[in-house]
Amino acid sequence: MRRGDGKLSHDLLPGEKGPQDACGVFGVWAPGEEVAKLTYFGLYALQHRGQESAGIAVSDGGQVTVIKDLGLVSHVFNEQMLQSLSGQHAIGHTRYSTTGLSHWANSQPLVRRRNGDVIALGHNGNLVNTTQLRDELKRQGVRFNGTTDTEVITALIAHEAEGDLLGAVRKAVGKIRGAFSAAVMSGDAVVGFRDPYGVRPLCLGDYEGNPVISSETSGLDIIGARFVREIQPGEIVIADSEHGLRSERVELAGARPALCIFEFIYFARPDSVMYGKTLHAVRQEMGRHLWREAPVEADLVIPVPDTGMPAAIGCAAESGIPYTEGLIKNRYVHRTFIQPDDRLRQMGIRMKLNPLTSVIKGKRLVVVDDSIVRGNTTRRLVRMLFDAGAAEVHLRISAPAIKWPCFYGIDMATRDELIAARMSADEVRDHVGATSLHYLTLDGLQASTGLPRTQFCRACFDGDYPIAAPEEYAMCKMRFERDAAKTCDP
Numbered sequence: 001m002r003r004g005d006g007k008l009s010h011d012l013l014p015g016e017k018g019p020q021d022a023c024g025v026f027g028v029w030a031p032g033e034e035v036a037k038l039t040y041f042g043l044y045a046l047q048h049r050g051q052e053s054a055g056i057a058v059s060d061g062g063q064v065t066v067i068k069d070l071g072l073v074s075h076v077f078n079e080q081m082l083q084s085l086s087g088q089h090a091i092g093h094t095r096y097s098t099t100g101l102s103h104w105a106n107s108q109p110l111v112r113r114r115n116g117d118v119i120a121l122g123h124n125g126n127l128v129n130t131t132q133l134r135d136e137l138k139r140q141g142v143r144f145n146g147t148t149d150t151e152v153i154t155a156l157i158a159h160e161a162e163g164d165l166l167g168a169v170r171k172a173v174g175k176i177r178g179a180f181s182a183a184v185m186s187g188d189a190v191v192g193f194r195d196p197y198g199v200r201p202l203c204l205g206d207y208e209g210n211p212v213i214s215s216e217t218s219g220l221d222i223i224g225a226r227f228v229r230e231i232q233p234g235e236i237v238i239a240d241s242e243h244g245l246r247s248e249r250v251e252l253a254g255a256r257p258a259l260c261i262f263e264f265i266y267f268a269r270p271d272s273v274m275y276g277k278t279l280h281a282v283r284q285e286m287g288r289h290l291w292r293e294a295p296v297e298a299d300l301v302i303p304v305p306d307t308g309m310p311a312a313i314g315c316a317a318e319s320g321i322p323y324t325e326g327l328i329k330n331r332y333v334h335r336t337f338i339q340p341d342d343r344l345r346q347m348g349i350r351m352k353l354n355p356l357t358s359v360i361k362g363k364r365l366v367v368v369d370d371s372i373v374r375g376n377t378t379r380r381l382v383r384m385l386f387d388a389g390a391a392e393v394h395l396r397i398s399a400p401a402i403k404w405p406c407f408y409g410i411d412m413a414t415r416d417e418l419i420a421a422r423m424s425a426d427e428v429r430d431h432v433g434a435t436s437l438h439y440l441t442l443d444g445l446q447a448s449t450g451l452p453r454t455q456f457c458r459a460c461f462d463g464d465y466p467i468a469a470p471e472e473y474a475m476c477k478m479r480f481e482r483d484a485a486k487t488c489d490p
């Protein structure tokens with residue numbers, strides 16, 4: 001089911017939720033092990049990165065078999081399916097769409113034939129030269145069935161007829177521009193690769209002496225794999241029966257490390273580790289900095305669950321103000337396709353969050369959340385807290401004000417939808433009805449990570465894009481799936 005604009009309604013109030021990352025990828029080379037089950041559990045740990053579709057591709061050393069569908073990992077797969085996917089290596093994918101319509105053809109892994117073999121690929125991120133590459137491939141006779149940049153990457157690798165899979169990936173990485181971490185497999189190899197800027201995360205693990213790749217360390221933890229290291233920006237790792245595990249790097253002039261800083265703020269699981277930092281601890285430090293930057297007289301610190309919890313804990317610890325749950329989250333609500341009218345919109349947010357009136361009535365609240373994008377949901381949240389009897393609502397946001405769109409895999413395409421791009425902090429405060437509002441500063445955010453700013457992409461906050469995108473890209477990104485849908489081959 002799709003909305004009129006072709007996208008799934010991911011939340012209760014479509015178009016009014018927080019930023020969303022693209023996808024999670026997982027891969028394992030483990031002859032003699034139940035690789036499909038290992039991949040299933042790996043994807044289960046990466047479910048937060050995408051809830052639209054899930055898929056697993058498995059090879060027995062020759063034939064590649066793929067099962068994928070729309071829905072959560074636990075809905076797509078059952079014991080019987082996993083038993084049927086026997087083999088020695090596998091890749092998996094869980095998807096949230098930023099480029100490409102939400103239908104089955106765009107679920108991943110995607111499959112193409114290459115030199116008589118079959119390759120399957122799953123991708124996290126967004127390219128900035130998708131249209132150009134797609135047009136070039138179509139002129140060379142390549143047919144397309146979907147509307148994703150992932151299909152373009154897959155076709156590019158498959159179309160490179162000369163050399164082995166590693167060589168084809170190497171050439172593809174030299175042509176594609178943007179943010180990407182991906183897992184690709186053939187009948188006899190698994191490859192993981194990451195863009196030269198390292199915008200989207202990817203790590204390497206070891207399971208009983210066998211290599212594993214995962215978007216986050218949480219995907220390794222769940223199967224009992226040992227974290228080995230981050231896969232470096234521009235690095236390609238490959239595992240096969242002939243050479244075991246090996247790697248190489250593709251250098252790009254002018255490229256610098258630029259991990260999306262939203263991984264630290266919001267995207268990645270709090271129990272994941274990136275650049276040697278446990279994200280739960282980093283997010284607590286964000287809360288500490290929030291309080292140092294903007295203290296206020298208050299009675300309670302409450303989080304907006306779940307992503308606001310670590311920062312709220314840090315804020316409470318630094319301030320000495322009691323921390324408590326004041327909002328209860330319904331964790332069984334994933335998405336709805338029912339569009340609420342004006343009378344029902346406040347009920348919509350209550351389907352996800354309900355205030356503990358007995359806790360917050362008459363209290364001055366410090367309410368900690370991870371970000372404000374459009375402001376509509378925040379406005380309804382503040383109103384709900386006041387309606388429940390809160391005396392004051394002081395919003396503390398553990399991300400700086402989002403003023404610029406993202407072209408690298410976050411679902412924010414234009415400046416028009418970003419409230420902080422057109423309003424000052426005071427104006428946003430008045431718009432949402434809060435008693436006070438403070439965004440964490442960029443300096444406070446950077447200090448919380450304990451890492452230099454040169455490690456991150458912070459473009460959504462400061463407009464400094466590490467990867468150049470055409471000026472018309474925001475429009476092009478929207479046009480791509482429309483035009484691609486018209487020209488897909490039957």
